[in-house]
Amino acid sequence: MTTQKIPINTSIVSGVALSEIDGEMKMLLMKRVKGGYWCHVAGSIEGQEKGWQAIVRECFEETQITVSELYNAQFLEQFFEANVNVIQIIPVFVVLCPPNQPITLNEEHTEYRWVGLDEAKALVPFPGQRQVYDHVWTYFVDNAPSTQMKVNIS
Template identity: 35%
Template sequence: MEEGEKAWEFALREIEEKTGITKVSLYTSNKFDQFYSPNENYIYIAPVFVGYVDVEQHVILNYEHSEYKWLSFNEAMEQVALPGNDEVLTFIEKHFVKRIPMELLRVGK
């Protein structure tokens, strides 16, 4: 994050920089991803955002990436590397796919 940048602003900027996607309806999920590093003895906590992307948007990867793919929730849960990521995906599916998200959770309007 850049100095003075809000987490949701950082998320939108990263999406655009990494994928070229500029039209995203972004919501805070009211959930946090966390990771403890035993070697460096710190806890990383980051807010989880959910973005709805217009079907007309095309992914154009930047130099940092060479490929991507869209996955179903089940496919994504099979590929997550860290314990807990599957719980976040289940939460997102329940509250943002099977339900219409609450407008008060929308950011960057």
């Protein structure tokens, strides 16, 4: 009998954008066209891109945010995609935006909201997303991020 394995996909990255909105720190959530659920920025690594380059590109494509301050969140988002039998392992980045960051969505999303932690966790459908937001909030909002996690994007 041959043992089957579940493939692991590591070709996707994600990023949580943070901005001080009207004096309060908030994170950006967007409602996807495909699936109709709330999420943060994510996308595939293309060509010879590094993970950090992919999230910088994806942020701009999905939101028109020009990333100037990027951090490795030191968190791996992971889930099993049952319909295609693949384990997704996704490095998470944090984009620190200037106050009142404007957003222009592309065709992948129908709407966006800048939200606090509790609202973000109430909006999203997946437990892994809630874990990402708890981690990001703890290490980037409640505490100053470590300079060791800053990504040099120049």
